[in-house]
Amino acid sequence: MTKRRVTIVEVGPRDGLQNETAQVTTADKLALIDLLARAGLGRIEATAFVSPRWVPQMADHDAVMRGASRRSGVVYSALVPNEKGAEAALAAGAQALAVFTAASETFSRRNTNCSVAEGISRFIPVVALARRAGVPVRGYVSCALDCPYEGAIGPAAVAEVSTRLFEIGCDEIALSDTIGRGTPERTSRMVEAALEKVPATQLAGHFHDTSGRAIANVAAAWTLGVSVFDGSVGGLGGCPYAPGATGNLATETLVTHFEQSGLETRVDLERLREVARWIRARTTEASGCGS
Numbered sequence: 001m002t003k004r005r006v007t008i009v010e011v012g013p014r015d016g017l018q019n020e021t022a023q024v025t026t027a028d029k030l031a032l033i034d035l036l037a038r039a040g041l042g043r044i045e046a047t048a049f050v051s052p053r054w055v056p057q058m059a060d061h062d063a064v065m066r067g068a069s070r071r072s073g074v075v076y077s078a079l080v081p082n083e084k085g086a087e088a089a090l091a092a093g094a095q096a097l098a099v100f101t102a103a104s105e106t107f108s109r110r111n112t113n114c115s116v117a118e119g120i121s122r123f124i125p126v127v128a129l130a131r132r133a134g135v136p137v138r139g140y141v142s143c144a145l146d147c148p149y150e151g152a153i154g155p156a157a158v159a160e161v162s163t164r165l166f167e168i169g170c171d172e173i174a175l176s177d178t179i180g181r182g183t184p185e186r187t188s189r190m191v192e193a194a195l196e197k198v199p200a201t202q203l204a205g206h207f208h209d210t211s212g213r214a215i216a217n218v219a220a221a222w223t224l225g226v227s228v229f230d231g232s233v234g235g236l237g238g239c240p241y242a243p244g245a246t247g248n249l250a251t252e253t254l255v256t257h258f259e260q261s262g263l264e265t266r267v268d269l270e271r272l273r274e275v276a277r278w279i280r281a282r283t284t285e286a287s288g289c290g291s
């Protein structure tokens with residue numbers, strides 16, 4: 001039997017830095033992206049083409065996407081909320097796009113100023129643009145377990161939004177525990193519900209680690225066939241519109257977990273740990289939190 005492969009998606013430059021109070025310079029973002037590629041990460045979410053009024057930390061998206069070193073074998077993606085963002089991201093050389101909505105109406109409104117249905121309708125032209133450009137599209141489902149405003153979210157809501165994203169042509173659906181309160185049991189029920197309509201090969205897991213259970217949730221999703229997981233180097237970040245959300249699961253923890261389970265991640269753990277220290281020093285320095 002061939003061994004299952006795991007794919008790790010690095011979201012630190014986007015999901016991590018979008019929530020840091022520190023304003024990391026564009027030059028440091030470019031250095032970070034290159035260090036991550038050199039550490040072996042094959043998919044890097046480099047920035048977000050969102051409104052700079054909503055997320056000022058991502059205002060330099062154009063310079064970041066244009067300036068990112070293009071190492072062969074590495075896919076550099078951008079988060080986009082609408083057609084305007086998608087056009088700009090593709091013009092700047094994004095090799096993959098990610099759209100985002102939620103399994104919670106309140107979160108959708110707080111994060112993107114529109115309902116879930118309106119948000120998804122904005123993704124239709126995004127998918128069309130991506131198809132023409134020949135790049136894949138990921139669709140995030142935020143609040144797949146809990147919403148900071150509505151509380152626990154049922155698996156049926158996640159299944160419904162995942163199905164819609166899949167139907168409009170998203171190539172991958174990223175089930176996201178935005179505020180990191182999920183448990184392995186609830187993760188299993190949520191993934192099982194999504195699996196009714198979306199094949200495991202097109203699902204990804206995006207877990208924040210607020211309660212320290214992200215690895216247990218990854219393991220639960222892996223057991224059900226999910227093989228793509230997100231990490232944020234150094235555990236950076238959170239979401240500016242999800243109060244209480246801490247960073248994503250640290251990529252180095254994710255790599256360690258899979259390597260210890262006997263799977264090859266192709267990530268150089270030592271190098272990655274160095275990158276984590278490097279960016280951590282920059283974010284604490286820049287926020288004035290350093291001693």
Ligand code: HMG
Binds near residue numbers: 015018206241
């Ligand atoms: P809005 O204010 O309703 O937009 O924002 P609008 O259409 O009314 O336009 C207002 C202004 O924004 C206009 O500019 C537009 O051109 C501009 P003006 O004419 O006033 O100068 N605009 C844009 N500018 C740059 N890029 C764009 C863009 N679109 C419009 N793409 C909007 C609606 C969706 C734009 C806004 O709410 C937004 O940008 N939200 C993004 C919030 C965000 O980035 N949140 C964090 C990422 S999601 C997340 O972290 C969760 C995730 O990690 C998974 C998980 O953990 O759950 C993915």
Ligand code: MG
Binds near residue numbers: 015178238239
């Ligand atoms: Mg996130």
